[in-house]
Amino acid sequence: QKEVEQDPGPLSVPEGAIVSLNCTYSNSAFQYFMWYRQYSRKGPELLMYTYSSGNKEDGRFTAQVDKSSKYISLFIRDSQPSDSATYLCAMSGVGANNLFFGTGTRLTVIP
Amino acid sequence: DSGVTQTPKHLITATGQRVTLRCSPRSGDLSVYWYQQSLDQGLQFLIQYYNGEERAKGNILERFSAQQFPDLHSELNLSSLELGDSALYFCASSVAASGSSYEQYFGPGTRLTVT
Numbered sequence: 484q485k486e487v488e489q490d491p492g493p494l495s496v497p498e499g500a501i502v503s504l505n506c507t508y509s510n511s512a513f514q515y516f517m518w519y520r521q522y523s524r525k526g527p528e529l530l531m532y533t534y535s536s537g538n539k540e541d542g543r544f545t546a547q548v549d550k551s552s553k554y555i556s557l558f559i560r561d562s563q564p565s566d567s568a569t570y571l572c573a574m575s576g577v578g579a580n581n582l583f584f585g586t587g588t589r590l591t592v593i594p
Numbered sequence: 595d596s597g598v599t600q601t602p603k604h605l606i607t608a609t610g611q612r613v614t615l616r617c618s619p620r621s622g623d624l625s626v627y628w629y630q631q632s633l634d635q636g637l638q639f640l641i642q643y644y645n646g647e648e649r650a651k652g653n654i655l656e657r658f659s660a661q662q663f664p665d666l667h668s669e670l671n672l673s674s675l676e677l678g679d680s681a682l683y684f685c686a687s688s689v690a691a692s693g694s695s696y697e698q699y700f701g702p703g704t705r706l707t708v709t
Contacts, residue, residue: 519700526596526684526700527637571637580650581627582698586636 486510489572489585498594502559506572506585509553513574513583516548518557521569521587530570531557562592597621598701600685606707612673615704617685619666625649625688626668627698628660632681643668675708682706 489506496502504518514535519527533539536550545558555574559566569587597620607613619626628640630653639652643662654660657675662668672679682705686698 526598526686526702528596529697529699532697573637580642581639581652582637583639584637 486583487572487574487585490588491586493589493591495591495593496562498562498564498592500562500592502562502566502590502592504557504559504570504572504588504590506555506574507553508555508574508583510574510576510583511550511553512576514577515575515579516546516555517573517575517582518544518546519571519573519584521571523568527571562590564592564594567591596699596701598685598687598699600683600701600704602704603702604705604707606709607675608709609675609677611675611708612671613675613706615670615672615683615685615706617668617670617687617701619668619685619687620699623687623689623699624666625690626662626666627686627688628654628668628670629684629686629700630681631684631703637684640670672706677708680706680708 487508517532518530521527531546533546536548539546543560547556569589571587572585573582599618601616624645627642629637631637640654642650660670682703684703686700688698
């Protein structure tokens with residue numbers, strides 16, 4: 484079993500829709516939870532990070548962490564064609580040196 | 595633009611050969627991380643260097659090695675290349691050795707094709 488599981492999609496939504504992206508994990512030591520966006524043929528770009536449980540909002544993006552269920556989510560409101568990319572969740576433990584990534588979900592927002 | 599640079603962008607080579615990938619971290623960042631991204635495995639952590647010293651090892655093959663130089667740039671050496679080594683190789687950097695290693699900034703990657 485992989486430490487981080489993510490549905491690879493692909494996911495297609497119409498412009499303006501609310502998008503929900505999710506990851507589950509098995510390692511209870513994970514405390515930092517990140518979402519990266521990766522455009523085709525580019526490097527991953529850090530979107531948001533959250534420490535421990537709770538919600539964090541940044542513009543149209545909201546990250547949620549439920550440590551009791553070992554489940555994290557990223558919501559995108561009013562999705563735009565420019566949001567079309569692969570979204571990667573990543574996790575890390577306190578004092579850890581590396582990130583554990585999900586395989587990524589490919590999102591397409593249709594104009 | 596993350597501020598992390600990687601060269602070359604593309605590399606095509608034959609099985610059995612050796613290649614070197616280069617990375618320059620963001621200004622002020624002391625940690626460099628190397629990752630391999632393949633279609634079936636996703637992003638896999640290979641190795642981390644902090645201020646010239648190896649800090650952590652992940653799923654790095656013995657045929658692969660890395661180092662970080664005094665000017666903080668890093669090189670990843672891949673030898674005895676096999677077809678399965680074809681992948682995107684990313685470098686990332688962060689300020690700290692650990693603790694805040696979650697805030698990593700990725701370069702544009704080097705696409706390696708082994709024929």
